[in-house]
Amino acid sequence: MRRPRISPGVWTVLVLAVLVLLWEWASAGGHISSFYFSRPSDIGRTFLDLTASGALQKHFLVTVKEAALGLLIGGVLGTLAGLGLGTHPRVSTALMPLMTGLNGVPKLALGPLFIIWLGLGLKSKVLIASLMVFFVFAFNLYAGVRSVDRDLILSVRLLGGTRGQILRKVLWPASLPWLMASLRTGLGLSLSGAVVGEYLGASKGLGWAISASGERYDTATVLCYVLVIVVLVVALDCVLRAVERWVLRWQ
Amino acid sequence: MLELNQVTVSYPAAGGTLTALSGMDLNVRQGELVALVGPSGCGKTTVLNVLAGQVKPVSGSVRLAGEPVKGVLPSVGYISQADTLLPWRTVLDNVALAMELRGVDKQTRREKARALMAQVGLAGFEDSWPRELSGGMKKRAAIARVLAVDPAILMMDEPFAPLDALTRQKLQDDILALWEDTGCTILYVTHDLTEAITLADRVVLLSARPGRVVGTYNIDLPRPRRVMDVKFTPRFVELEQTLWSDLRRELDAAEGAS
Numbered sequence: 130m131r132r133p134r135i136s137p138g139v140w141t142v143l144v145l146a147v148l149v150l151l152w153e154w155a156s157a158g159g160h161i162s163s164f165y166f167s168r169p170s171d172i173g174r175t176f177l178d179l180t181a182s183g184a185l186q187k188h189f190l191v192t193v194k195e196a197a198l199g200l201l202i203g204g205v206l207g208t209l210a211g212l213g214l215g216t217h218p219r220v221s222t223a224l225m226p227l228m229t230g231l232n233g234v235p236k237l238a239l240g241p242l243f244i245i246w247l248g249l250g251l252k253s254k255v256l257i258a259s260l261m262v263f264f265v266f267a268f269n270l271y272a273g274v275r276s277v278d279r280d281l282i283l284s285v286r287l288l289g290g291t292r293g294q295i296l297r298k299v300l301w302p303a304s305l306p307w308l309m310a311s312l313r314t315g316l317g318l319s320l321s322g323a324v325v326g327e328y329l330g331a332s333k334g335l336g337w338a339i340s341a342s343g344e345r346y347d348t349a350t351v352l353c354y355v356l357v358i359v360v361l362v363v364a365l366d367c368v369l370r371a372v373e374r375w376v377l378r379w380q
Numbered sequence: 381m382l383e384l385n386q387v388t389v390s391y392p393a394a395g396g397t398l399t400a401l402s403g404m405d406l407n408v409r410q411g412e413l414v415a416l417v418g419p420s421g422c423g424k425t426t427v428l429n430v431l432a433g434q435v436k437p438v439s440g441s442v443r444l445a446g447e448p449v450k451g452v453l454p455s456v457g458y459i460s461q462a463d464t465l466l467p468w469r470t471v472l473d474n475v476a477l478a479m480e481l482r483g484v485d486k487q488t489r490r491e492k493a494r495a496l497m498a499q500v501g502l503a504g505f506e507d508s509w510p511r512e513l514s515g516g517m518k519k520r521a522a523i524a525r526v527l528a529v530d531p532a533i534l535m536m537d538e539p540f541a542p543l544d545a546l547t548r549q550k551l552q553d554d555i556l557a558l559w560e561d562t563g564c565t566i567l568y569v570t571h572d573l574t575e576a577i578t579l580a581d582r583v584v585l586l587s588a589r590p591g592r593v594v595g596t597y598n599i600d601l602p603r604p605r606r607v608m609d610v611k612f613t614p615r616f617v618e619l620e621q622t623l624w625s626d627l628r629r630e631l632d633a634a635e636g637a638s
Contacts, residue, residue, distance in 0.1 A: 278462075280460065280462035280463075280464055281464055281466060283434075283460075283464075284458070284460065284462070284464035285466075285477070285481070286434075286452060287432055287434075287452055287456075287458040288458075288477060288478040288481055288525070288526075288529075289452055289454055289478065289481050289482060289529075290481050291481075294481055298466070298477075298480075298481075299466065302466070302468045303468070305468070378509075379467055379468040379469070379509045379510075379511070380467070380511075
């Protein structure tokens with residue numbers, strides 16, 4: 130008889146529960162200061178208050194919209210750039226050093242500039258988020274296209290495949306694992322881009338709310354919003370992993 | 381139907397050019413099964429690449445059915461030793477690929493692909509992924525994929541080299557049966573003399589690089605052939621001895637040159 134195995138998900142929840150209980154116990158007993166570190170029950174109460182007032186939903190939607198648009202725009206442009214560079218070796222020899230250089234620019238440090246150009250609203254955050262993810266997609270898709278088995282390309286060409294058909298039926302599907310990896314990396318990056326963008330200058334959004342609460346030493350609210358972001362990233366990553374398993378079921 | 385006339389091919393290489401073929405003549409008649417044999421690096425694959433329009437000769441002419449070869453020809457089916465099934469397509473969609481590239485509608489190509497899969501012994505694996513097939517089954521699928529567009533000529537470049545001996549023999553029998561059934565023309569490149577004699581009407585022996593024809597041997601073994609039967613006939617042994625001694629000379633020459 131085999132011992133029934135406990136699934137890894139159960140372990141994650143158990144470890145989390147123990148940590149939260151320890152935290153609660155330590156701050157209730159005065160071992161750590163709940164002024165600086167807050168405590169789980171305070172954070173829970175804050176969460177309920179913020180959802181009741183609708184503030185959390187408002188900030189949440191603002192940030193999600195910025196991050197989603199950033200991921201979409203940066204992802205699509207990055208994919209096109211990666212595919213284009215990957216299929217045109219001579220162009221890529223000329224442009225890759227430029228791309229590497231641009232990627233080296235600290236994009237978050239340019240945030241204040243974008244806010245000057247595009248204002249405090251949505252556009253500047255979308256620009257930061259899409260710049261963050263653009264290079265991930267561009268470099269990954271470039272590497273993906275370059276790593277396609279030459280024999281596959283040759284065999285499809287010998288079956289009569291045109292350039293366009295080879296792109297659609299060989300290069301694109303062969304690059305899908307790289308696209309999925311980019312999506313998962315880009316998800317976190319676009320959210321950080323949006324949140325940090327709001328930090329730098331905004332009037333709403335999770336980043337702005339965190340920064341504003343921090344200035345009031347309201348640690349419970351800060352941590353509440355941080356946890357919202359963490360949960361969102363984990364949940365979306367789970368969804369993406371499921372999508373990835375389906376898209377790459379041939380592997 | 382296939383003519384190479386004084387074809388010379390050279391590639392740019394480190395420190396000058398590398399001549400792969402020099403003044404190569406080759407004629408393959410309609411319905412003939414010709415095996416091209418030679419020491420490794422003799423330009424066997426180059427011959428196929430020239431015929432497939434992938435490599436342009438420096439001089440000489442290449443004609444298929446009287447027409448000069450300029451690019452990929454729709455009437456040529458090409459099978460290499462590489463595993464060239466697209467891993468993200470089911471076996472059925474792989475077999476249907478050539479038809480798909482030519483704009484055959486989905487229903488028609490799927491029906492035809494199903495029939496071809498049954499013909500090559502892959503019925504029941506339509507919805508499998510290539511990774512789930514054995515090496516021999518992948519090769520069958522690759523053959524079915526090429527047969528889907530009714531090629532007038534099949535070019536096979538050491539197609540079964542990576543397979544184990546038993547599978548290879550089974551597939552050789554299948555190729556013989558296929559050729560006898562369809563009457564297509566086959567140009568078969570191999571470094572395996574036994575395989576060449578077993579299959580071919582004619583074996584063309586190439587020299588060490590730069591490749592040119594050193595001898596043509598008519599294989600007068602009776603048809604239809606079965607790999608296991610033909611191998612042990614006295615005539616087979618006799619042919620094998622003649623070809624081996626000539627090939628040996630080329631191998632020695634190749635060694636002396638390098």
